[in-house]
Amino acid sequence: MTSSPVKAQAAGTDGRAAMKQFTRALGAAIVILVVWRVTTVGLAEGYPASFWISQALNGLVLGGVYALVALGYTLVYGILFMINFAHGEVMMIGGITGFFALQFAQARGWMEGPWPVVVVALLLIMFIGMAASVLIGVTLERLAYRPLRQAPRLVPLISAIGASLFLQYSVLLIFGVSPHSYRKPALISGGLRLGDVFIPYTGAIIFVISILLMLALYFIIQRTKLGRAMRAVAEDRSTASLMGVDVNAVIVVTFMLGSALAGAAGVMLGFHNTVVKFNSGFIPGLKAFTAAVLGGIGNIPGAMFGALILGLIEAIGPSALGIPTEYKDVIAFTLLVLILIFRPTGLFGEVLSEKRA
Amino acid sequence: MLILESVHTYYGHIHALKGISLTVNEGEIVTLIGSNGAGKTTTLNTISGVLSARGGAIYLQDSGRNGRSRSAGGRHDSDGDIRLDRLPAHEIARLGVSQSPEGRKIFARLSVQENLAMGAFARTDHDSIRSDLDRVLKLFPRLQERLTQPGGTLSGGEQQMLAIGRALMSSPRILLLDEPSMGLAPILVQQIFQIIREINAQGTTILLVEQNAQAALQVANRGYVLETGNIVLSGAAQDLLADPQVAEAYLGI
Numbered sequence: 172m173t174s175s176p177v178k179a180q181a182a183g184t185d186g187r188a189a190m191k192q193f194t195r196a197l198g199a200a201i202v203i204l205v206v207w208r209v210t211t212v213g214l215a216e217g218y219p220a221s222f223w224i225s226q227a228l229n230g231l232v233l234g235g236v237y238a239l240v241a242l243g244y245t246l247v248y249g250i251l252f253m254i255n256f257a258h259g260e261v262m263m264i265g266g267i268t269g270f271f272a273l274q275f276a277q278a279r280g281w282m283e284g285p286w287p288v289v290v291v292a293l294l295l296i297m298f299i300g301m302a303a304s305v306l307i308g309v310t311l312e313r314l315a316y317r318p319l320r321q322a323p324r325l326v327p328l329i330s331a332i333g334a335s336l337f338l339q340y341s342v343l344l345i346f347g348v349s350p351h352s353y354r355k356p357a358l359i360s361g362g363l364r365l366g367d368v369f370i371p372y373t374g375a376i377i378f379v380i381s382i383l384l385m386l387a388l389y390f391i392i393q394r395t396k397l398g399r400a401m402r403a404v405a406e407d408r409s410t411a412s413l414m415g416v417d418v419n420a421v422i423v424v425t426f427m428l429g430s431a432l433a434g435a436a437g438v439m440l441g442f443h444n445t446v447v448k449f450n451s452g453f454i455p456g457l458k459a460f461t462a463a464v465l466g467g468i469g470n471i472p473g474a475m476f477g478a479l480i481l482g483l484i485e486a487i488g489p490s491a492l493g494i495p496t497e498y499k500d501v502i503a504f505t506l507l508v509l510i511l512i513f514r515p516t517g518l519f520g521e522v523l524s525e526k527r528a
Numbered sequence: 529m530l531i532l533e534s535v536h537t538y539y540g541h542i543h544a545l546k547g548i549s550l551t552v553n554e555g556e557i558v559t560l561i562g563s564n565g566a567g568k569t570t571t572l573n574t575i576s577g578v579l580s581a582r583g584g585a586i587y588l589q590d591s592g593r594n595g596r597s598r599s600a601g602g603r604h605d606s607d608g609d610i611r612l613d614r615l616p617a618h619e620i621a622r623l624g625v626s627q628s629p630e631g632r633k634i635f636a637r638l639s640v641q642e643n644l645a646m647g648a649f650a651r652t653d654h655d656s657i658r659s660d661l662d663r664v665l666k667l668f669p670r671l672q673e674r675l676t677q678p679g680g681t682l683s684g685g686e687q688q689m690l691a692i693g694r695a696l697m698s699s700p701r702i703l704l705l706d707e708p709s710m711g712l713a714p715i716l717v718q719q720i721f722q723i724i725r726e727i728n729a730q731g732t733t734i735l736l737v738e739q740n741a742q743a744a745l746q747v748a749n750r751g752y753v754l755e756t757g758n759i760v761l762s763g764a765a766q767d768l769l770a771d772p773q774v775a776e777a778y779l780g781i
Contacts, residue, residue: 396649403635403646409578410633415621415650415698 198513205492212493221367226486232374234482235381236443239436240459241466241474242388243308243429249405249469250425252324256331257311258433259456260338264307265434266447267342269300270351273441282356289358297380301434307338308430309423317419335453343449350446359442377439384432385475391428392471401425405469454500458485461507467517477518481506529554529589529733530575530625530702535613536583537567537574544570546757547584552702552735554589557728559736559744559765561778562754568737569630571754572704575735576627577617586612588623588701622650624701628708630737632691636680640671643679643690647697656699663730664693667723685716692723702733709740721747741778745769753778 240262247255255261273296276282281292315334319327355373362371392398403411404421412418440455441447458481466477481503488502489495510517530552537545545567552558560568573579575586587609612620621627626647635643644664648657665672668689674682679690688708695703705724709717721743728734728747738744745751745765753761753774761774768774 396645399638399642399645400649402638402642406635406637407633409617410629410635411646412617413576413578413621413627413629413633414646414694415618416646417616417618 194512201509208492213491216490216493218490219367222490223487224368226490227483228368228370228374230483230486231479232378232443232482233486234462234479235378236436236440237455237459237462237482238475238478239381239384239432239439240455241462241478242385242471243433244460244463245466245469245471245474246401246425246429248463249471250401250422251316251320251327253316253327254331254460254468255311255316255429256328256456256460257315257334257338258308258429259452259454259459260335260342261304261308261311261430261452262433262437262440262456263342263447263449263452264338265300265304265430265437266441266451267346267351267437268303268434269296269438269441270353270447272296272299273353277354277356282354282358286358289356293356293359297435297438300438301431304430304434304437305427308426308433312423312426317422335456339449339453346449348448350448350451352446353441355442355445373442377443380435380439384435388428388432389471397421397424458500458503461503461510464507465510465517467519470517470519473517473519480518530735531587531589531609532571532575532584533587534584535571535574535581535586537570537579538582539570539579544757545574545581548754548757548759549584550752550759550762552733554733555728555731556750557724557734557736557748559738559741559748559751560754561738561741561744561751561768561774563778564739565756566754567757568754569706570757572627572629572706572735572737575612575620575704576625577612577615577620581613584613588612588625618650621698624698625704626695626698626700626702627704628691628695628706630706630710632684632687634679634682634687634690634694636678638679639676640679640682640690641675643694644671644697647694648699650698657697660697660699664696667696667726668693685712688712688716688720689723692720692727696727696732700732702735703727704735704737706737707739708736709738709743717743741774742769 240258243258243261244255247253247258273282276292276296281288284292311334315330316327319330359372359376362369362373363375364370390398392401400411400416400421401424403414404416404418408418411421436455437447437452440451444451459478462478462481463474464477465481466473466475468474484506485499485503489499492502532548532550534547534549535545536543536547548567548571550558550560560571562568570579574581589609610623612623612625615623635646638646644661648660651657670686671689671693674686679687682690688710692705692708695705708720708724712720717740724734724736725747736744736748745768748765751762751765751768752759753768761768761771763771769779
């Protein structure tokens, strides 16, 4: 009888070892399957190199947009340890608002004007979308999350899902179910042709703007007093308040930054996909969340690289695996499940824990 | 300078401070001694506003020194004192009440330099910040060598120096030190207490919380003895050192 707890413990470690072996075997099986599909199907199709390059460029564009949204998830998680599941809707609001701003500009003929007018108008449209997203993001924080700051962690998460549905169906109610289509001005239609590779102007612009916004964010976080306060609050809220930091103000600013990036992403995704509607933030939001987890949630460079990697996998994956493009979402979310099983801390998780130590 | 009047603090239903009254005068070192769980850290956190008092009052006398703006929401009573209780922690910090918390609470991922800059967060007088940084680095030369290192990579003693240095960077009117000697080698403990004397000699008022009662009473002008949320004894530090009750309970004699 006395030996039974010892036995139970041994069984427990046996169980854990077996589980570890099982996940390892599963991982190996998946790698083999992917390699087999890629070599026998994907590469056997004999696509030209220009095809793969085009796909990869598409992936980078998509990845840039995901990165902007993923940064919002990761910033908020870094400070509040909550997943803001309404973040995709914050992006969608930016897209919808951008659509109306674009319509306003088109009605006044600004989109057919000389190029400086078009550029300024486009930038204004993006800023208006960003402003709308900031407004929604800050309102969410104030109404849906701040009252639950002291509650168990699951509670604000549920509140976030509620807020996500509330925003989606409010937009549905107000603007209807039919998609609003972004009409590209002539200036940014078309693209560059480099040999067999075609680069649409919108894609190039989206990528460049995404990178610029990410650099701006990185500068704010790493080099400004505000950013230093954000990092301090992320590490230890009450000690930061002992330094004279108004923690609530920092949290609001965090939501503002994340929402502004999402708003820009919403407008750019509008131009990229040409349509926005009430639920067009949902899937990109989940993808961006996947990207943030891939990079290691709470880790800012992780979100950027995770998003670019996810964009690439999504763009190249279907052709490489020889499956229809409609299944690209399956690839992204399978990836999410796999990361959560094999590397819950994400690709950059180690860096994070090292710094914490 | 700092006056606590019958302060009560609770953790949920647990009555942690049962009517603490104490005074710290300008230029003094006052120590608060007592065993684990007596309420020493709770007292400091109540003063700092990390915890809120449910009864009593905390006043900071408004000397107007440093020419700080006092309009930051501080409620003035008839004497021109500022009531600290119920002000949020960040506003109390901005009034010149600075805490070096128990367990150091260094920002592990921020560099030493950034940690020190966080101490000066609420200040805008860049020239004096610069000279205060020089002063802190003169006080703790070890930090000078480690300026760009993440705070988390420092040794325990270095972290304690950083915590005190960070608190000093706010150019405090009163410095609250919570267990500065905890977990340090005896030689470092001596050094830390030497530095506490120096800081005080340079004009900073200090409220020192310590388990090392002997060392604390040796540097302090006055002391209070805290037992399960009550002040049971107070007086000049020399008298407390000589008190047989204190000797038996806290000095291990």
